[in-house]
Amino acid sequence: MFGSAAASAEQVLIANYQIHGFDEMFAAPGLARPHYERLLGQLNDLGPAELARRNRVADLSMRHQGITFTVYGRDQGDERIIPFDPIPRLVPPDEWDQIERGLQQRVRALNLFIHDVYHSRLVLKDGIVPPELVLGASGYRREFVGVRVPRDIYMHISGIDLIRDVDGRYLVLEDNCRTPSGVSYVLKNRQVMKQVFPVLFEDHDVRPVDDYAANLRAVLRHVAPAGVEDPTVVVLTPGVHNSAYFEHSFLARQMGVELVEGRDLFLDNGAIYMRTTRGAQRVDVVYRRIDDDFLDPLTFRRDTQLGVAGLVGAYRAGRLGLVNAIGTGVADDKGIYPFVPAIIKYYLDEDPILPNVETFRAPVDSHRQHILANLDKLVVKAVDASGGYGMLIGPASTAAERDEFRRKIEANPRGYIAQPTIALSQHPTFFDGRLEGRHVDLRPFVLYGEEIKVLAGGLTRVALPRGCLVVNSSQGGGTKDTWVLRELPPRAAPSNDGAA
DSSP states (O other): OOOHHHHHHHHHHTTTOOOOSOBSSEEETTEEOGGGHHHHHHHHHHHHHHHHHHHHHHHHHHHHTTOEEEOTTOTTOSEEEOOEEEEEEEEOHHHHHHHHHHHHHHHHHHHHHHHHHTTTOHHHHTTSSOHHHHHTOTTOOGGGTTOOOGGGOOOSEEEEEEEEOTTOOEEEEEEEOSSOOOHHHHHHHHHHHHHHOGGGGTTOOBOOOTTHHHHHHHHHHHTSOTTOSSOOEEEEOOOTTSTTHHHHHHHHHHHTOEEEOGGGEEEETTEEEEEETTEEEEEOEEEEOSOGGGSOTTTSOTTOSSSOTTHHHHHHTTSOEEESOTTGGGTSOTTTGGGHHHHHHHHHOOOOSSOBOOOEETTSHHHHHHHHHTTTTEEEEETTOOTTOSEEEGGGOOHHHHHHHHHHHHHOGGGEEEEEOOOOOEEEEEETTEEEEEEEEEEOEEEESSSEEEOSSOEEEEOOSTTOOOOOGGGTOEEEEEEEBSSOOOOOOOOTTSOO
8 A cells, every 4th residue: 555655754753763661563673553654654644744734734724723722831922832743642442441441540539538527528538548748628619518510519510640661551640620721722633634634534433522512511511500491501701811711711612602701791689690781681601710719709819800799609509500619729739639549339239440659758757768868850730729830840950949849848737748759641742853752641531420431542742842841832742632442443564665
């Protein structure tokens, strides 16, 4: 199928390609894994020049559509286009089956944990999780102890970060249970790939992702107040300057619902209403992209101008559905993370399908001493930080940075965990006319409504600088399309001169 021209293109594309750790595409130098053989042949057929041309078209498409992410704290400006890599990540059916079952298991157990924390607290009484970790978590909301939430679902939307170790095992790195972002880039990446690289889909049976908006809307309607037949749903955004504003507006358009800011809503007679050109309209469900602290000045921060006065009261009274529920942050506190395997066993009587990364807890004396003695080898994380902030990557750190973290850990052990520096799996990424390996992770998105559904794929994030392990968009990382295959593609036929 592939002749001498394709063989020549392959030599250029993978010239000097180096494998470090687990490579998603290559089992060995020049040897593609079976589910990647067909894709590699197609890339060779296109050749470096055509790949570069189409990559430029994809980048222009992203720019014209305004697919942006705001990066805070960088001198070069706020709003940036997220770099997009055109080489898709392929997940074979057996791997995805394990991921899907593992995520459903984890989300089910975490939701039971959150409910228990705010009600019976059996998990604390039985010594499964230390009470001081839960009650001291920044995401724990004592104001919601004993408050029933619609259908007992707290984490309707979650993004669970996965990595692969040197043996190719999928491990859970983080649980994002509050307002996880990135799903809009999953959907846009797929749209752009279909427009710019339709040929790559010809020999691959890829599961779709375009049902996400409909499934999300169904989840939102599922938690409407009792007796509401046709609920009015809105997406509540902090505003245009928020880092994920593009996503807020995109999802609102995809679902056909209003995008609102706090100033657009008000409380009247115990219910929340929206200001419209046709007058006030009752709001039944709010998909909030605002953290707990800023939701309601009458309950949380009094100085907030992002939320709605009285919103929490309407929610407490059962006159409003709120997604995700207030207080879900207790489950994605990194201090709770080491206990999730025990939480799964406690509530479900099952062993975790997706294991955790080995984690050292600074509040434990022996763990803390190990952390302080090995700051140059470990990744240290603040338990309530996200987006790649509040983190020390030991092997890439300076002595001054390690000294700073030493002081922080000694002053506040509860605030930190540490993990071994894991060489994330790498994936071929298109640079200067050839493929180079870059580290990646995967954030699948999980919806919890009438049932638990996992979006077929997720956000593959790419650490673009060579050797970098930080994939977060807020730290300059890029993204690529993730293809979950229904079945393995046909094996690529060898060419006459033996080139694959």
